[in-house]
Amino acid sequence: MNLTSALPLRPGPGPDAGPGPRPAAASAAALTQAASAACLRVLSSAQWPESAEDRAAPAIAGFVVSSFSPLAAEAARRCLLRGPGSGPGPAPGRPDDAGRPVTAVVVVSPLGDLAGAAHVAEAVDDGARIGPLLFFQAVPNAVAGHVAARWQLTGPVVCVADTATAMTVSALLLADGDAEEALLIRVDQAHTPDGPDRAAAVLLGPGPPPAPEPQLHEGEQP
Amino acid sequence: MTESVPAARRGPRSVVVTGAAVLSALGRGVPPLLSATLDGAPAFAPVLRFDVSGRQADGAATYPGTPVLAEELDQAVGEACDEAGLSAAQRAGLPLHLAVHGDPELARATPERRPAHGADVFADAVARRAGLSGASRAYTSACVASSTAVADAAAAVAHGQADRIVVAAGYLVEADQFAVFDAGRALARDGRVRPFSTGRTGLLLGDGVVAVVVEAASAARARRARPLAVLAGWGRAGDAYHVCRPRPDGTGLARAITDALHRGGVGPERIGYVNAHGSGTQVSDTAEAAALRLALGDHAPTVPVSSTKSVHGQALEAGALLELVVTIAALSAGRLPVNAGFLGPDETCPLNLVLDRDARPVADHALSLTTAFGGANTALLVGAP
Numbered sequence: 001m002n003l004t005s006a007l008p009l010r011p012g013p014g015p016d017a018g019p020g021p022r023p024a025a026a027s028a029a030a031l032t033q034a035a036s037a038a039c040l041r042v043l044s045s046a047q048w049p050e051s052a053e054d055r056a057a058p059a060i061a062g063f064v065v066s067s068f069s070p071l072a073a074e075a076a077r078r079c080l081l082r083g084p085g086s087g088p089g090p091a092p093g094r095p096d097d098a099g100r101p102v103t104a105v106v107v108v109s110p111l112g113d114l115a116g117a118a119h120v121a122e123a124v125d126d127g128a129r130i131g132p133l134l135f136f137q138a139v140p141n142a143v144a145g146h147v148a149a150r151w152q153l154t155g156p157v158v159c160v161a162d163t164a165t166a167m168t169v170s171a172l173l174l175a176d177g178d179a180e181e182a183l184l185i186r187v188d189q190a191h192t193p194d195g196p197d198r199a200a201a202v203l204l205g206p207g208p209p210p211a212p213e214p215q216l217h218e219g220e221q222p
Numbered sequence: 223m224t225e226s227v228p229a230a231r232r233g234p235r236s237v238v239v240t241g242a243a244v245l246s247a248l249g250r251g252v253p254p255l256l257s258a259t260l261d262g263a264p265a266f267a268p269v270l271r272f273d274v275s276g277r278q279a280d281g282a283a284t285y286p287g288t289p290v291l292a293e294e295l296d297q298a299v300g301e302a303c304d305e306a307g308l309s310a311a312q313r314a315g316l317p318l319h320l321a322v323h324g325d326p327e328l329a330r331a332t333p334e335r336r337p338a339h340g341a342d343v344f345a346d347a348v349a350r351r352a353g354l355s356g357a358s359r360a361y362t363s364a365c366v367a368s369s370t371a372v373a374d375a376a377a378a379v380a381h382g383q384a385d386r387i388v389v390a391a392g393y394l395v396e397a398d399q400f401a402v403f404d405a406g407r408a409l410a411r412d413g414r415v416r417p418f419s420t421g422r423t424g425l426l427l428g429d430g431v432v433a434v435v436v437e438a439a440s441a442a443r444a445r446r447a448r449p450l451a452v453l454a455g456w457g458r459a460g461d462a463y464h465v466c467r468p469r470p471d472g473t474g475l476a477r478a479i480t481d482a483l484h485r486g487g488v489g490p491e492r493i494g495y496v497n498a499h500g501s502g503t504q505v506s507d508t509a510e511a512a513a514l515r516l517a518l519g520d521h522a523p524t525v526p527v528s529s530t531k532s533v534h535g536q537a538l539e540a541g542a543l544l545e546l547v548v549t550i551a552a553l554s555a556g557r558l559p560v561n562a563g564f565l566g567p568d569e570t571c572p573l574n575l576v577l578d579r580d581a582r583p584v585a586d587h588a589l590s591l592t593t594a595f596g597g598a599n600t601a602l603l604v605g606a607p
Contacts, residue, residue: 111339140364144598178458
């Protein structure tokens with residue numbers, strides 16, 4: 001029997017379950033709510049689309065066929081540009097030569113690069129040629145690496161399938177010193193031909209100090 | 223790249239592994255896998271599971287027939303819990319960390335059915351069938367997915383957020399990933415994986431379905447379970463360098479190794495063996511050798527190193543967990559896996575490769591290293607129980 005508090009559970013009705021429309025999972029509002037539930041501080045946020053002018057996320061050199069990686073990169077770009085330390089000079093509270101805080105990149109996507117996967121499956125089934133660029137973009141790590149290289153984010157790279165897990169992972173990385181900040185990016189590609197592509201990102205920092213850890217565990221004397 | 227690396231911290235509890243189960247190209251269970259790695263006997267052969275006639279390469283390490291990922295995961299989780307001695311009641315509240323590429327059915331599902339094939343839904347289903355009713359989660363971080371799942375489990379257990387967590391991972395060689403790796407010219411043209419060797423031409427895929435039980439040492443003691451190994455440390459860090467190429471100077475992986483050693487409270491002199499990522503690709507092996515030199519210093523030229531991918535292939539999301547289990551089994555057996563496929567030394571990889579059978583660990587801890595696309599690096603440190 002586990003005598004400690006359980007790990008945070010996946011979603012269930014959260015603070016957004018009350019009256020009114022529930023925000024899309026890949027929205028700044030939903031990520032901000034989830035961060036609050038995980039006691040994490042949101043330093044900046046962004047999403048795609050943000051206006052009627054957001055029709056197609058800017059292409060990234062080397063990424064083809066699918067909107068997955070462009071969506072992630074654009075949400076990340078907007079979020080980081082709005083974050084602390086994005087302007088000239090060091091981030092507040094950091095020495096001149098400290099550079100950007102060690103920042104983890106956490107990508108959330110239940111379906112991954114859906115358009116890319118469907119394209120490859122169709123090509124395999126039809127015996128069609130598969131382009132060499134599809135090799136690396138078959139995994140969400142690829143765009144995480146693109147974002148990390150572009151913005152010099154040297155923390156861990158983690159890809160998971162749901163937002164609550166991503167928040168729990170981020171909180172533990174910050175608590176254990178694996179990273180000082182975490183850039184969390186959620187991408188939900190349209191799963192039907194006419195559906196919307198959505199992406200959102202939040203830059204996370206540690207929240208208030210955690211409560212004291214439980215003292216009594218299975219196998220330990222009270 | 224910033225130099226302000228934060229000091230790695232961890233919770234106060236010791237973490238152990240109390241159960242492990244494996245399906246690989248070598249067969250079911252740890253013994254055939256360990257035996258082949260100790261002998262340096264590769265399992266690569268032309269793929270029969272699907273049509274590879276249009277591909278440039280045709281080799282992989284596959285278990286016979288067409289195993290089904292969900293069924294094999296069910297079996298692995300059950301066997302790992304059995305070995306750990308967990309009753310049905312003890313399993314009931316356990317969380318599951320599952321590392322997978324995704325639900326294998328997603329890419330061919332009709333558009334309307336796609337949301338039912340998310341990796342999170344897939345993980346929930348594995349947990350439910352295994353009788354694990356704690357929170358389940360899916361990791362999809364390519365080759366570091368399962369080592370990240372282990373690191374997160376260890377960190378949570380060390381902090382007392384859980385007494386035990388089941389970590390499982392699965393990849394069975396299939397046509398889609400084979401096709402994209404082939405298109406990217408990543409697969410070895412000569413049908414062999416030759417880590418750190420001159421004449422290496424790339425990687426080959428391999429089956430791996432694995433589960434382990436990560437547990438607080440105190441909780442294991444309380445129920446008189448015998449640990450297989452101590453999960454002494456873990457580290458992860460990013461390269462911030464490229465979409466799919468590793469940072470050539472190895473600094474990202476070196477930081478992951480340094481963090482693992484720091485968390486384990488051991489120095490490089492306590493490392494008796496390194497199961498390297500050793501994919502068999504040119505740039506990756508060279509960068510990994512540089513990382514080992516950075517992290518292990520004067521000990522780097524003498525620590526025994528091999529990559530067991532030279533025997534069982536690259537199991538992608540499941541690879542790190544497969545190699546952790548091999549590393550634990552080798553440490554327990556007191557023998558070291560052979561770096562198979564070696565043709566001759568590569569001056570860019572000045573390592574003490576395990577080339578002969580019957581090599582022994584030179585100290586009581588071992589590292590299992592993994593790198594992935596996106597510049598993701600992980601290091602897991604295990605010790606004798």
